[in-house]
Amino acid sequence: MSDDTDGGGRTGALPRILWKVTKIAATVALTFLGLLVVTFLIGRVVPVDPVLAVIGDRAPKSVYDRVFIELGLDRPLYEQFWLYLQKVLSGDFGQSFLTKRDIADDIARVFPATLELATVAILIGTVLGVPMGVWAAVRQGRLADQVVRVLGLVGYSAPIFWLGLLGLLVFYARLHWVAGPGRVDIAYEYSITVKTGLLLLDSAMQGEWEAFGNVMSHIILPASLLGYFSMAYISRMTRSFMLNELAQEYVITARVKGVPEWRIIWVHALRNAAVPLVTVIALSYANLLEGSVLTETVFAWPGLGQYLTNSLQNADMNAVLGSTLLIGAIFVGLNLMSDLLYSLLDPRVRRQA
């Protein structure tokens, strides 16, 4: 990362990038392997007998023994892991005991609901969180700063499922401002042809504006709730990045030159703060997956989180491990993406690469 290697011309650049890509790929592969080991081991310690889960407890002993061998349970642990690895890599997560379908199909069916919710939430969180953070930094120590701080503290301290219940109670049951649990009213369910699985997108593309409004009315409460929690995090980080930037010398130079204050804040400083901010937003997008487990339960939202809780409550271990693995993989992916974006956006980091 010293200057001589950077200035060494383009000859060394390609191998260096290749080396970096290999290194990242190795790290990701290793982490993913670790995820697999963890889920595999969790699957082994469950008190549920996987054979009985397949055949039920009335089957004769001979059937039991056959399935026991079919599932590979007679082999040593490392061979079982090898089998598991091969299956997972070919997209086979086993069957759900509950829905009797392949886990991969089940997940593909429920995932768009979570994706849609998380995306609307992160939009809300970013659109509100960034200006609030900037505002708090500019008026550091004054009322605006305190208000943003308190809003953030509430976001860090309140249980999300409780706020969700209160939201349903106030805005749905009492005020009738929004639609209740679920993604869409039954009346509209068949007027939307599901293509992408993102109902907002599907209904808008088909020009079903009434259905679109209904979907919007359903999504707005859970998305605002999740968005509020991302906002708490994003505004706090924006504030600290902005404070950092506003203390830099280029800001003083700009002031001396007579650049208007709004331009200094929103153009000069925010542009520099935007680089680490992208990482923060990507991370909170990943964290929304976690928040969605509880939120989806409260709002009966038919997404990954609800699928996971349902499987948990019915001891459907294949489904639990499949969705845990998927969420872990998405988490790793988004982390990686935020790293890459960081190096793309920041010329200083890019040069070091």
Added chain:
Amino acid sequence: MSSLSRRDWLLSDQPASRRQARLGQAYRTWLSFRSNWLAMVGLAIVLALILVALFADVIAPYDPVLGGDLRTERFLPLFSEGHIFGTDDLARDIFSRIVHGSRLTLMVVVLVAVIATPIGLLVGTTSGYFGGWVDTVLMRLTDIFLAFPRLILALAFVAALGPGIENAIIAIAITSWPPYARLARAETLTIRDSDYINAARLQGASSARILWGHVTPLCLSSVVIRVTLDMAGIILTAAGLGFLGLGAQPPQPEWGAMIAAGRRFLIDQWWVATVPGIAIFIVSLGFNLLGDGLRDVLDPKARK
């Protein structure tokens, strides 16, 4: 000794003994902590939680598990006579259940801290001190645990271990240590080549002795701050597990499980689910404020 002279003794610039210097340092820290009123509010909330948990039997007017008369005392509203927070569907006094629930909350926080902190310290200091392949292996392991969102991993562990508050505690502890390990490693890296460590090594101290006696104490303060800041998260995770029916089981008066039980009556008897939520909110707010205050006082690097 009058109070004024005691203060002078504590704040003396020329302490006569090591004890005086230490007490003086602690007093200065306390003074700077005291000037932060939000942190004091946090401290008050946490102290109140501890007191309520200790004296739950004295404070709670009713039994937390056994209800009253099912014909006349179900769903009494807030501020009813004798039931300040009303009663739930089994005619149990909600105030008494909240008071007894504080014990479960405190137990979760304390046990998770007691289990996760040593694991994090051990992994982090070992990794930082030895470096090389030990470091690589341990940090990869840490990264793998960090690669799962915390609640999801805890859910998977609870699914494997079976529901219940003990298993919830184990699951949360297993998912809590990685950030502490990272932190302890970073601290260890900054001190492992310092002269006093070398001196200890030259005197023939074993690695275990250096790690435990000379490295760990220096990592402790930053890890403790981090643990305090995490406590709100631990409470929320435990409440979330309780809400999903995977943590404390009924009839235990765990706050998250109480919200889940009150959910069925949300529209008409809204207080049954609302009051436990307020309790969770206040306690985790208290830990957040306390953690922020501690960080401002004890961690000069975070002070800007």
